[in-house]
Amino acid sequence: MTHVDTPVGKLLSGxxxxxxxxxxxxxxxxxxxxxxxxxxxxxxxxxxxxALVATGIFLMLFYSPSETKTLYEGSYAPLRGVEMSExxxxxxxxSFDVRGGLLMRQIHHWAALVFTGAVAAHLxxxxxxxAFRKPRELNWVTGVILLMVILLEGFMGYSLLDxxxxxxxxxxxxAVVQSIPVVGSTAAFWLWGGEYPGSGFLGRLFTLHIFxxxxxxxxxxxxxxxxxxxxxxxxxPGKGRTERNVVGTRMWPTYxxxxxxxxxxxxxxxxxxxxxxxxxxxxxxxPYDPFTITSGSQADYYVLxxxxxxxxxxxxxxxxxxxxxxxxFFPGILLPVVLFGLLFAWPWLEAAVTRDWRTHHLxxxxxxxxxxxxxxxxxxxxxxxLLIAGSDDVIAVEAGWSIVAFRNVxxxxxxxxxxxxxxxxxxxxxxxSRAEPLGADAATEVxxxxxxxxxx
Amino acid sequence: xxxxxxxxxxxxxxxxxxxxxxxxSVAFAVAYSVAASIQVLGLTLGIAMxxxxxxxxxxxxxxxxxGPFVEERPDLEPTPEEERAAAEAFVSGERAIxxxxxxxxxxxxxxxxxxxxxxxPVRSLGPRPGSALRVTGWRRGARVVNxxxxxxxxxxxxxxxxxxxxxxxxxxxxxxxTIIVRVADAVLRPPxxxxxxxxxxxxxxSKVCTHAGCPVGLYQAxxxxxxxxxxxxxxxxxxxARPVFGPATRPLPQLPLEVDGEGFLVARGDFSEPxxxxxxxxxxxxxxxxxxxx
Numbered sequence: 063m064t065h066v067d068t069p070v071g072k073l074l075s076g077x078x079x080x081x082x083x084x085x086x087x088x089x090x091x092x093x094x095x096x097x098x099x100x101x102x103x104x105x106x107x108x109x110x111x112x113a114l115v116a117t118g119i120f121l122m123l124f125y126s127p128s129e130t131k132t133l134y135e136g137s138y139a140p141l142r143g144v145e146m147s148e149x150x151x152x153x154x155x156x157s158f159d160v161r162g163g164l165l166m167r168q169i170h171h172w173a174a175l176v177f178t179g180a181v182a183a184h185l186x187x188x189x190x191x192x193a194f195r196k197p198r199e200l201n202w203v204t205g206v207i208l209l210m211v212i213l214l215e216g217f218m219g220y221s222l223l224d225x226x227x228x229x230x231x232x233x234x235x236x237a238v239v240q241s242i243p244v245v246g247s248t249a250a251f252w253l254w255g256g257e258y259p260g261s262g263f264l265g266r267l268f269t270l271h272i273f274x275x276x277x278x279x280x281x282x283x284x285x286x287x288x289x290x291x292x293x294x295x296x297x298x299p300g301k302g303r304t305e306r307n308v309v310g311t312r313m314w315p316t317y318x319x320x321x322x323x324x325x326x327x328x329x330x331x332x333x334x335x336x337x338x339x340x341x342x343x344x345x346x347x348x349p350y351d352p353f354t355i356t357s358g359s360q361a362d363y364y365v366l367x368x369x370x371x372x373x374x375x376x377x378x379x380x381x382x383x384x385x386x387x388x389x390x391f392f393p394g395i396l397l398p399v400v401l402f403g404l405l406f407a408w409p410w411l412e413a414a415v416t417r418d419w420r421t422h423h424l425x426x427x428x429x430x431x432x433x434x435x436x437x438x439x440x441x442x443x444x445x446x447x448l449l450i451a452g453s454d455d456v457i458a459v460e461a462g463w464s465i466v467a468f469r470n471v472x473x474x475x476x477x478x479x480x481x482x483x484x485x486x487x488x489x490x491x492x493x494x495s496r497a498e499p500l501g502a503d504a505a506t507e508v509x510x511x512x513x514x515x516x517x518x
Numbered sequence: 519x520x521x522x523x524x525x526x527x528x529x530x531x532x533x534x535x536x537x538x539x540x541x542x543s544v545a546f547a548v549a550y551s552v553a554a555s556i557q558v559l560g561l562t563l564g565i566a567m568x569x570x571x572x573x574x575x576x577x578x579x580x581x582x583x584x585g586p587f588v589e590e591r592p593d594l595e596p597t598p599e600e601e602r603a604a605a606e607a608f609v610s611g612e613r614a615i616x617x618x619x620x621x622x623x624x625x626x627x628x629x630x631x632x633x634x635x636x637x638x639p640v641r642s643l644g645p646r647p648g649s650a651l652r653v654t655g656w657r658r659g660a661r662v663v664n665x666x667x668x669x670x671x672x673x674x675x676x677x678x679x680x681x682x683x684x685x686x687x688x689x690x691x692x693x694x695x696t697i698i699v700r701v702a703d704a705v706l707r708p709p710x711x712x713x714x715x716x717x718x719x720x721x722x723x724s725k726v727c728t729h730a731g732c733p734v735g736l737y738q739a740x741x742x743x744x745x746x747x748x749x750x751x752x753x754x755x756x757x758x759a760r761p762v763f764g765p766a767t768r769p770l771p772q773l774p775l776e777v778d779g780e781g782f783l784v785a786r787g788d789f790s791e792p793x794x795x796x797x798x799x800x801x802x803x804x805x806x807x808x809x810x811x812x
Contacts, residue, residue, distance in 0.1 A: 165559050233732055308589045316584065330568030374765075
């Protein structure tokens with residue numbers, strides 16, 4: 063009965079007959095993807111993650127998570143004879159004495175930056191188009207959890223190198239954990255294995271970074287994708303597109319080929335960046351010691367906003383009834399908790415305000431939702447200002463400004479600029495929406511009755 | 519789509535891209551085996567992947583069915599009958615469980631307790647803080663040594679000079695690290711109770727920033743200010759290291775110094791306050807408490 067005679071076709075039909083998967087296979091091969099460039103951010107993130115896993119497997123075979131002090135005798139002359147941790151030495155060896163090692167390291171680091179950036183862009187796309195609305199609230203929540211795990215994973219990754227820069231980052235992280243009310247000092251002692259710098263911390267970080275966190279990210283990505291497949295993609299309103307259909311190209315062969323092509327292109331760009339653009343040259347920073355420091359320290363941008371918040375926070379803390387809520391708690395813990403809390407709650411907050419609890423498969427144009435668009439722009443401006451504050455010392459030195467005056471200006475801007483930008487964005491959105499209303503016919507046109515199996 | 523090139527030309531373009539990728543892959547393998555530079559490796563690998571990906575993108579966009587195809591969405595919301603049937607299936611089981619009134623709550627208590635105690639091993643992760651955050655390696659009579667472990671003489675440091683110091687036997691200790699700055703005797707204006715803590719103008723403060731723990735490593739001798747490069751907290755060494763800029767709220771704890779019979783700097787005890795970033799159990803500093811009382 064079979065009319066499938068290619069080798070892969072035979073394999074598929076063989077599986078179909080043993081697993082009863084024929085119907086599933088057919089429906090997935092014919093899965094329809096609506097095409098829009100902004101839908102690719104999530105895919106770029108996915109492929110950057112694949113690149114991270116691939117290069118990460120190579121890197122972990124050479125990295126040694128040990129704080130034991132040793133003398134450097136490798137081929138990088140300026141550090142010869144310098145005392146350093148075994149961890150930092152293994153990174154030096156990887157960078158200078160392992161063939162292809164530096165390429166892998168740099169691709170890995172660039173991939174982490176592209177990954178977090180693509181995730182952030184994907185988050186913005188989903189937010190501004192209202193793709194988080196019913197029935198996709200659960201996938202929104204999955205995505206926000208992913209974002210948190212990814213930021214933490216990235217921070218853990220570059221903390222492993224035990225260079226002067228990352229060491230300062232770990233020191234700050236310890237202080238931030240220690241600032242948590244009631245449980246802070248115990249939590250810090252448990253995580254670090256004692257008073258800072260603790261004992262065996264790099265080993266714990268390594269296990270988390272290469273096993274637990276990637277496993278968690280993989281599991282969350284699978285849930286994220288399974289929910290998409292179950293609920294199908296959203297689509298922008300347009301000719302023939304309704305709440306009851308999906309219009310676009312099919313998974314097989316067109317979309318799968320295109321998307322795999324995108325995966326290779328992401329890999330290609332990362333390989334070019336890894337080969338040509340220097341990133342995190344730890345040999346210039348030198349090894350970490352708790353009593354050494356350099357000026358102009360910078361975190362990677364995806365945690366730099368917390369660094370900025372730590373800087374802009376005025377010198378206040380709570381001291382009452384014999385206890386202290388230290389200053390770093392407010393920018394380092396409370397601010398991220400509030401921001402992520404708002405992100406988690408957003409689908410329900412918005413529905414409560416708009417009283418729109420209906421199912422939506424058609425996306426909003428950002429201009430048609432001025433309030434949401436304005437709020438989103440305000441949030442982006444806020445985080446951008448915090449990012450800038452994270453490098454404000456470098457900016458002030460380069461520009462020849464007084465850091466004292468600059469920081470006060472930043473504090474005022476942080477309070478004022480998001481509001482202005484948000485109001486302005488809402489205004490522009492409203493005008494655009496009026497100037498170019500959504501075609502009345504677009505959303506209401508009766509869908510073509512073709513089923514998934516037929517060519518439309 | 520009307521200006522799209524004819525399929526034959528597109529196919530030639532894809533062929534060219536795939537051939538480019540093939541050649542670049544071979545070049546990458548060769549470059550790797552002759553240990554070529556990172557730029558050559560990145561270039562060949564990058565071209566191999568970019569050309570392959572671009573070829574696939576063009577192939578899919580130009581030579582594969584574009585549709586538009588239409589797929590109907592499944593109705594995810596259940597009908598009232600389906601909902602009722604599912605609810606009934608659950609409720610009948612729930613009733614069977616509820617028939618034994620004691621077992622349910624008892625099970626919940628036992629399972630909950632088990633869930634709690636399997637978290638207990640978390641206690642093995644590290645010691646409890648105890649007094650660790652309040653004490654350092656400094657003791658009365660402990661000699662001041664530099665980062666190489668060499669004892670420091672009172673006249674080793676010029677006025678305006680600065681040195682990182684540790685208690686003898688605790689070189690490179692993270693919490694005992696101390697920064698000693700020497701200022702002219704004339705500008706010293708010690709607070710009450712600290713009049714004799716800075717022999718010869720040697721002011722010793724904890725090098726651990728009271729904000730987030732970075733080393734307070736920069737000293738501006740002309741303004742007598744210690745600065746932490748992480749968040750730019752600044753402390754006035756002449757005014758008991760009180761914070762004068764940035765996010766720090768507490769002064770750097772001071773280490774009382776004296777000169778021993780052989781002319782070496784020694785400590786007269788531990789720091790004036792717990793060192794480093796704050797924590798929940800940290801009592802407000804003395805002057806706060808006095809202010810609160812008055």
